[in-house]
Amino acid sequence: MTTLTETTHRxxxxxxxxxxxxxxxxxxxxxxxxVLPLLILAFIFLVNYVIWWLLxxxxxxxxxxxxxxxxxxxxxxxxxxxxxxxxxxxAVNLTFPFALGFSVTRRDFYLGTCVAFVLLSAYYAAIMTxxxxxxxxTNGWGLGGSMFDVVYFREENPVLQxxxxxxxxxxxxxxxxxxxxxxxxxRANGMYVFFAFLTxxxxxxxxxxxxxxxxxxxxxxFARNGAMGVxxxxxxxxTLAAITGFYLMRRATPKN
Amino acid sequence: MSPVVEVSGLTKRFGxxxxxxxxxxxxxENTIYGLLGRNGAGKTTLMxxxxxxxxxTRGQIRVFGESPVEAARVLQNLCFIKESQKYPDEFMVxxxxxxxxWFFRNWDADFAERLVQDFRLPTDRRIKxxxxxxxxxxxxxxxxxxxxxxxxxDEPYLGLDAVARQIFYDRLLEDYTQHPRTVILSTHLIDxxxxxxxxxxxxxxxxxIIDQNAExxxxxxxTVVGPRGAVDSFVxxxxxxxxxxxxxxxxxxxEALSPAARQKATAAGLELSPVSLQQLIVxxxxxSTTEFEQSA
Numbered sequence: 001m002t003t004l005t006e007t008t009h010r011x012x013x014x015x016x017x018x019x020x021x022x023x024x025x026x027x028x029x030x031x032x033x034x035v036l037p038l039l040i041l042a043f044i045f046l047v048n049y050v051i052w053w054l055l056x057x058x059x060x061x062x063x064x065x066x067x068x069x070x071x072x073x074x075x076x077x078x079x080x081x082x083x084x085x086x087x088x089x090x091a092v093n094l095t096f097p098f099a100l101g102f103s104v105t106r107r108d109f110y111l112g113t114c115v116a117f118v119l120l121s122a123y124y125a126a127i128m129t130x131x132x133x134x135x136x137x138t139n140g141w142g143l144g145g146s147m148f149d150v151v152y153f154r155e156e157n158p159v160l161q162x163x164x165x166x167x168x169x170x171x172x173x174x175x176x177x178x179x180x181x182x183x184x185x186x187r188a189n190g191m192y193v194f195f196a197f198l199t200x201x202x203x204x205x206x207x208x209x210x211x212x213x214x215x216x217x218x219x220x221x222f223a224r225n226g227a228m229g230v231x232x233x234x235x236x237x238x239t240l241a242a243i244t245g246f247y248l249m250r251r252a253t254p255k256n
Numbered sequence: 257m258s259p260v261v262e263v264s265g266l267t268k269r270f271g272x273x274x275x276x277x278x279x280x281x282x283x284x285e286n287t288i289y290g291l292l293g294r295n296g297a298g299k300t301t302l303m304x305x306x307x308x309x310x311x312x313t314r315g316q317i318r319v320f321g322e323s324p325v326e327a328a329r330v331l332q333n334l335c336f337i338k339e340s341q342k343y344p345d346e347f348m349v350x351x352x353x354x355x356x357x358w359f360f361r362n363w364d365a366d367f368a369e370r371l372v373q374d375f376r377l378p379t380d381r382r383i384k385x386x387x388x389x390x391x392x393x394x395x396x397x398x399x400x401x402x403x404x405x406x407x408x409x410d411e412p413y414l415g416l417d418a419v420a421r422q423i424f425y426d427r428l429l430e431d432y433t434q435h436p437r438t439v440i441l442s443t444h445l446i447d448x449x450x451x452x453x454x455x456x457x458x459x460x461x462x463x464x465i466i467d468q469n470a471e472x473x474x475x476x477x478x479t480v481v482g483p484r485g486a487v488d489s490f491v492x493x494x495x496x497x498x499x500x501x502x503x504x505x506x507x508x509x510x511e512a513l514s515p516a517a518r519q520k521a522t523a524a525g526l527e528l529s530p531v532s533l534q535q536l537i538v539x540x541x542x543x544s545t546t547e548f549e550q551s552a
Contacts, residue, residue, distance in 0.1 A: 014328075015328070018328060021355075021358040021359060024355070024358060025355050025358070028351050028354060028355050029346055029347055029348070029351050031346070032345070090344070090345050091344075094342055094343070094344045094345055095344045097341070097342040098341070098342055098343050098344055098347075100309050101337075101341050101342075102355070102356070102359040102360075103307075103331040103332060103334050103335060103336070103359055103360070103404070104331070104359065105308075105326045105327070105328050105331060106326060107326060108328060250326075251311070253304070253309060253310045253311070254309055254342070
């Protein structure tokens, strides 16, 4: 077939182009994955800002430092990590049958999807880092508030701060991708087994730790490793999730 | 002509059901095929196997000489439009049209644009807000404008009105004439597409029961109409496909008649009429009538 020979003379660049096209496919509709989360974040920031202001106004000058210490961790920005987990689930669950309809192989789909997740992680990590640095230099937006530069997840060096956020985003993306892969591969039955297994794993861990009186050791582990240490350790589950997702998707079929 | 698709001994098992059951056939290049059959006959499963979207239980599939499963070189030359196609959650029509050329190298953006106007499709609308007919037209546009050497349409017309369906058939035929390619079209509206089809594959309970040139298939049967007695004595020497009658009149479908037999029938005052593709296929796949014929 003449039509088949055209692509064969530069197989590597053709493969990369195919993978990159899948990445582009994920990113073509920018608003829901690159703009909307920032709008939500801006809204949360606004609400927080008003609260800091009220707090700043209400407590006397003498108690201000104490109030600031009390609001070092608010969890206000944690939604964005969960949102990215959902983005990953949607990307695998809905874009997979669509991409196969566009004659993409499962392999190219998965690799292109991974590239998209890494790019999105870098995008959000960069934004979070900029916000954290701004928060630091403005002394909590002039009110001592913390939303991006929060206790424990604080790195003095902006580059390390970026790496820290990047690793956390990657973790959520690939956990989402692996979970969705279980669903795409085995549908509802896969989910029942997966969550039953996950529950047993968590309960088992809690029970063992409690019986062995090991909670202080767990706490000490987190304290000893620090946020960066824990984030680096998260590369283990992140990588496992990425590899598992690949093998699950290689045998998945788009179902109706 | 070389076969574009070669299938041998292909079986797909779901639980204890053979959705596709030991099927063998070949598809020739630059031909429009009709893949016909009742609901649940195995049409979609067969297409999913041919496009590498599903995995065969047994047997061999060769598309452009290779197995289509995970074969980018093969898949790049395929386009599979199915009725139940899913789209990413917030996708709009324009996103589909913008990304299609990244995956279909023969994509003709001007042609796609013309089709969008023909079908009056709003490109700024989200896919999930489209009506059933508009959703189908998205698939039809992608299937036509991609100009893939091997294009599958799996019941692409759901919810399309008669005008839109006619646009689809007209554009398909026009574009096929200018850019010959292999098209495999599965449909229930057999009479509507009967002029389009060059070759017919009929699948029933997972088996290919007809694999024939459309013209030969149309010629393969004739209906003889006339007074019951005259019809009965005429068809006695022919193999009967179907029989029905009202009062003293009988209408009997028989297999292909020779010119001599035709003359004899006309001389006996019997009326001969061609059988539509749809009727023929209904006769062949309706188990209640075949069983009735066998017991009669």
